[in-house]
Amino acid sequence: MKTSIATVSISGSLPDKLEAIAAAGFDGIEIFEQDFIAHDGSPADVGRMVRDIGLEIMLFQPFRDFEALPEPMRVKAFDRAELKFDLMEELGTDLVLVCSSVHPKALGGIDRAAADFNELGERAAKRGLRVGFEALAWGTHVNDHRDAWEIVRRADHPNVGLILDSFHTLGRKIDPDTIRRIPGDRIFFVQLADAPLIEMDLLYWSRHFRNMPGEGDLAVTDFMRAVMATGYTGPISLEIFNDQFRGGSSKTIAKDGYRSLVALMDDVRAAEPEAKIDLPSMPSRSAVEGVAFVEFATRGEDAAATEALLKTLGFVRAGRHISKELTLWTQGDIRIVLNSETTGLASSAYTMHGTTVCDIGLSVGNAKETVERATRLGANPFSQPLGPGELDIPAIRGLSGSVLHFIDEASGLRDVWSVEFEPTDAEAGGDAGLTRIDHLAQTMSYDEMLSWSLFYTALFQMRKSPMVDVVDPDGLVRSQAVEAHDGAFRITLNGAETHRTMAGNFLAESFGASVQHIALATDDIFATAQSLAEREFQPLPIPPNYYADLASRFDLDAELLARLEQANILYDRVEDGEFFQLYSRPFAGGMFFEIVERRGGYAGYGAPNAPFRIAAQKRLMRPAGMPKR
Numbered sequence: 185m186k187t188s189i190a191t192v193s194i195s196g197s198l199p200d201k202l203e204a205i206a207a208a209g210f211d212g213i214e215i216f217e218q219d220f221i222a223h224d225g226s227p228a229d230v231g232r233m234v235r236d237i238g239l240e241i242m243l244f245q246p247f248r249d250f251e252a253l254p255e256p257m258r259v260k261a262f263d264r265a266e267l268k269f270d271l272m273e274e275l276g277t278d279l280v281l282v283c284s285s286v287h288p289k290a291l292g293g294i295d296r297a298a299a300d301f302n303e304l305g306e307r308a309a310k311r312g313l314r315v316g317f318e319a320l321a322w323g324t325h326v327n328d329h330r331d332a333w334e335i336v337r338r339a340d341h342p343n344v345g346l347i348l349d350s351f352h353t354l355g356r357k358i359d360p361d362t363i364r365r366i367p368g369d370r371i372f373f374v375q376l377a378d379a380p381l382i383e384m385d386l387l388y389w390s391r392h393f394r395n396m397p398g399e400g401d402l403a404v405t406d407f408m409r410a411v412m413a414t415g416y417t418g419p420i421s422l423e424i425f426n427d428q429f430r431g432g433s434s435k436t437i438a439k440d441g442y443r444s445l446v447a448l449m450d451d452v453r454a455a456e457p458e459a460k461i462d463l464p465s466m467p468s469r470s471a472v473e474g475v476a477f478v479e480f481a482t483r484g485e486d487a488a489a490t491e492a493l494l495k496t497l498g499f500v501r502a503g504r505h506i507s508k509e510l511t512l513w514t515q516g517d518i519r520i521v522l523n524s525e526t527t528g529l530a531s532s533a534y535t536m537h538g539t540t541v542c543d544i545g546l547s548v549g550n551a552k553e554t555v556e557r558a559t560r561l562g563a564n565p566f567s568q569p570l571g572p573g574e575l576d577i578p579a580i581r582g583l584s585g586s587v588l589h590f591i592d593e594a595s596g597l598r599d600v601w602s603v604e605f606e607p608t609d610a611e612a613g614g615d616a617g618l619t620r621i622d623h624l625a626q627t628m629s630y631d632e633m634l635s636w637s638l639f640y641t642a643l644f645q646m647r648k649s650p651m652v653d654v655v656d657p658d659g660l661v662r663s664q665a666v667e668a669h670d671g672a673f674r675i676t677l678n679g680a681e682t683h684r685t686m687a688g689n690f691l692a693e694s695f696g697a698s699v700q701h702i703a704l705a706t707d708d709i710f711a712t713a714q715s716l717a718e719r720e721f722q723p724l725p726i727p728p729n730y731y732a733d734l735a736s737r738f739d740l741d742a743e744l745l746a747r748l749e750q751a752n753i754l755y756d757r758v759e760d761g762e763f764f765q766l767y768s769r770p771f772a773g774g775m776f777f778e779i780v781e782r783r784g785g786y787a788g789y790g791a792p793n794a795p796f797r798i799a800a801q802k803r804l805m806r807p808a809g810m811p812k813r
């Protein structure tokens with residue numbers, strides 16, 4: 185299986201693009217004419233540069249407005265084609281993509297177009313070149329791969345084949361299974377792109393909003409299953425026109441592309457076992473069974489403040505590490521590790537971000553296989569020197585310098601708490617009813633959200649929920665949840681566009697830390713609130729206006745409303761499901777804890793409450809932390 189990516193998908197100059205594409209692991213490229221024209225070097229130089237970096241030019245594109253033109257335009261179109269054939273010979277590529285005409289004078293007519301392609305095929309054959317025809321979703325007469333295939337079939341020339349592009353098929357809601365009728369050897373090239381489902385003009389959608397397979401909402405896996413069922417053995421290529429990617433990091437985008445392509449083809453192989461897919465086998469996605477621990481890097485006075493906060497939340501110090509400056513704090517199934525080491529990962533995380541979550545432990549079925557899959561998908565394994573008596577726990581680097589450790593039953597890693605930690609005499613007094621980690625919220629710049637959601641959905645059995653807009657008084661924050669199917673592991677990704685939002689300010693103040701808040705579950709929020717009050721927990725104050733509005737939005741009885749207000753608890757309801765949220769005050773540059781109770785299958789995150797919660801947090805942070813406009 186040869187992998188490829190169109191140069192248009194990546195930012196930078198042509199050499200920058202090639203370097204990022206080669207480093208990510210692709211075999212070749214589709215060279216976009218624009219990228220070539222903008223480059224200062226001859227076609228032969230470009231061909232050499234591509235080959236020297238270890239890539240192959242698999243396609244030259246696009247050649248526009250060719251088929252079914254009236255004379256004298258028709259003759260001119262053939263002349264144009266001959267010039268591009270010269271260029272292809274110099275570049276060293278044998279395949280050109282002809283996209284269906286958008287020319288207002290194009291006459292249409294399947295046989296007219298077929299005759300043009302037959303002649304183009306003859307001319308190409310004389311030079312050992314090939315021509316592929318792609319139906320653009322907005323082509324004047326040809327805008328459906330079924331019509332493009334009929335033209336290729338009637339052109340009846342061995343040097344003329346079909347090019348499929350998932351966007352054009354799926355964007356027009358054409359059933360991808362219609363591809364199964366096409367002989368695989370007549371398909372010369374396959375382009376893949378996903379896209380978010382947004383109602384808009386097809387051309388605009390295609391040129392600005394495409395994204396990597398798995399990052400959007402189109403049925404790219406079904407499309408590719410159909411392609412592979414035909415016996416197609418040619419290159420599989422990403423062609424992504426995306427405004428963010430054009431301005432993004434070339435290395436990250438190329439890596440994401442490779443990750444998405446390999447994960448997709450692995451899914452296709454599992455779903456279409458008869459298809460021949462030449463891709464080394466890899467472990468399937470791990471099911472994350474829960475958060476095994478969250479580790480904070482913190483030191484000195486910061487550590488004391490964090491400990492004090494944990495105590496007000498009902499945590500107790502349950503263990504001390506046998507050889508390192510680590511303490512374990514527990515409540516219910518929640519484990520929080522405070523790491524005050526002055527070397528290693530936690531130390532550098534603290535130096536960079538201040539008190540921060542430096543490591544997340546996830547419970548999985550098989551930790552080794554989880555790391556193996558991640559590595560195959562381009563993640564970097566992580567390890568640091570082990571002290572005496574320490575277990576070697578498999579880990580990878582997440583994005584933005586974070587680390588994920590994987591803990592499983594089979595390898596005995598779940599015993600790490602008794603092996604590496606000595607019990608301390610936990611202070612008596614019972615807990616506050618917090619049972620488990622409901623979700624972790626990671627903050628990033630908006631441009632990084634697709635990367636992160638792809639990271640989680642490609643590595644783990646997780647699905648993404650629709651993006652929601654969260655209104656901060658100083659700007660918009662986009663929020664998207666990525667969840668294990670049974671809700672055992674939930675992450676919310678929050679993308680900030682400006683540093684003036686609560687999320688953006690956290691990013692700026694912490695130099696890009698990622699976990700901004702941790703939501704802890706309780707089965708009885710009122711009992712927990714009471715218990716926290718006894719521990720002098722300081723809740724985030726919620727103003728009376730919020731409760732007055734609540735009374736008008738939901739039919740709540742007066743006593744419940746009063747209890748909510750008295751305890752500063754936020755409320756949401758969807759059908760029969762109810763959600764209760766209680767927040768801590770911000771600490772350490774904008775992190776915070778949330779306490780939640782879900783009733784009746786409520787599956788969301790209280791998005792309607794977010795604007796009021798954020799405004800309340802910002803009131804507490806000004807003027808010390810937050811910039812005023």
Ligand SMILES: O=C(O)c1ccc(O)c(O)c1
Pocket residue numbers: 245246281283318320349375390391423
């Ligand atoms: O937007 C375009 O014009 C365009 C060009 C070439 C392609 O392969 C394509 O899918 C779209």
Ligand SMILES: [Mg+2]
Pocket residue numbers: 318349375423
């Ligand atoms: Mg295309």
